[in-house]
Amino acid sequence: MSDIIDTANKSFEYWLNGQIQQATKQAEPNDIDACEDCGKPIGTARKCAVPSATRCINCQTKYEIRNKR
Ligand SMILES: [Zn+2]
Structure with a gap:
């Protein structure tokens, strides 16, 4: 049971990191x-x-x- 939650947490973390990376990319100073x-x-x-x-x-x-x- 905890394995399923672990996997869900990991993929959420992965998704979140992608979102943050995208946001940082767009926020480059100019x-x-x-x-x-x-x-x-x-x-x-x-x-x-x-x-x-x-x-x-x-x-x-x-x-x-x-x-x-
Ligand atoms: Zn204007």
């Missing part, structure tokens, strides 16, 4: 300081909070809404 959608400055505060940001908060919100569908 030097982009102008929004790639509207060309306006992304803003220092936003770049500090999200070093991987390539869009200003307005365009990022729109982008995320677009990609949810």
Whole structure:
């Protein structure tokens, strides 16, 4: 019985590690300081909070809404 739980835990751990790796990959900091959608400055505060940001908060919100569908 505990073997089944062990296996389930291991595959969950494996899946979780993959998710974390993917998230870290996307979150690589960049030097982009102008929004790639509207060309306006992304803003220092936003770049500090999200070093991987390539869009200003307005365009990022729109982008995320677009990609949810
Ligand atoms: Zn923008």
